[in-house]
Amino acid sequence: MAAELSEHPGRVVARLARQVELAAATVELTLSQYRVLGILGDGREAASALADKLAVSRPSVTGVIDGLVARGLVRRDPHETDRRRIDLGLTDDGLRVLARADAEVERRLTEIAGHAEAGTDEPFAGLGPWRAALDAYRTARHADRMAESAG
Amino acid sequence: MAAELSEHPGRVVARLARQVELAAATVELTLSQYRVLGILGDGREAASALADKLAVSRPSVTGVIDGLVARGLVRRDPHETDRRRIDLGLTDDGLRVLARADAEVERRLTEIAGHAEAGTDEPFAGLGPWRAALDAYRTARHADRMAESAG
DNA sequence: TATTGTTATACTCTATAACTATA
């Protein structure tokens, strides 16, 4: 028998996200900007690929990147071979701000986790499996879209 | 020794929240609206108390509630004793939409969790402790603010 | 005086539709 679903897991995620948003705000980052820096921190991306990873429209990416470029946290470079594409990557400042954001967010989550009921599992451990699941889910969705447009 | 923190837990929460946002959008709810309905689903609240629970400013609450009232999902009633206060609660439609949103969100999270690596813990189980932790954290913060304003 | 809720205002993120440049 499958494990019982926790009650309204989405509500928990939504509330947790607001706390992450507030922590990111302490280093002047919105939640969306934090998502972008987090992805670019794992490697450079073209704008389209970034939109795909963020699950957001391309115009939305343009807007968020505009703000980060203006603050000197992200750099737009020409793609090596395809001149339609734009290669996005973090600047040194971007890397520093991302590190500070990660630290602030982790600090806040740790503080919240400190209020967990004694005897419950370590809350952080429960987040681990989600990362890989999110990656695999995105890959699967992407494959679906490709098959569909080829349909 | 404390359990190792998962890598960048805040990034995981941020990405998960975007998926919740997309699921809530399938029933025409924004993430903020979903948060509001979720709290009011647990019981009626005054606007100030709601702002506190959402960790959001009072003007922000006014705006979100305006939209939900216009759609007939939330009702503003006079407070029983304090005429400055406004009592907020779900309508029957609000309850129905909240239930649909919970179902859609849970469905998407379940689909994502289905892509977790075999052998990892049930991802949903990991979300459980956070709910109580968030509640306790909010209570503690509230107590701090009271002590602070009392000087 | 202090608190509750709203209004006024401004900024960011989101989306869709339409456009330019390149493939």
Next chain:
DNA sequence: TATAGTTATAGAGTATAACAATA
């Protein structure tokens, strides 16, 4: 023709400051 990225435009959420009503 199709794809990459941007521009134009509109709607929603967030905040701060200032205000009205009530305590």
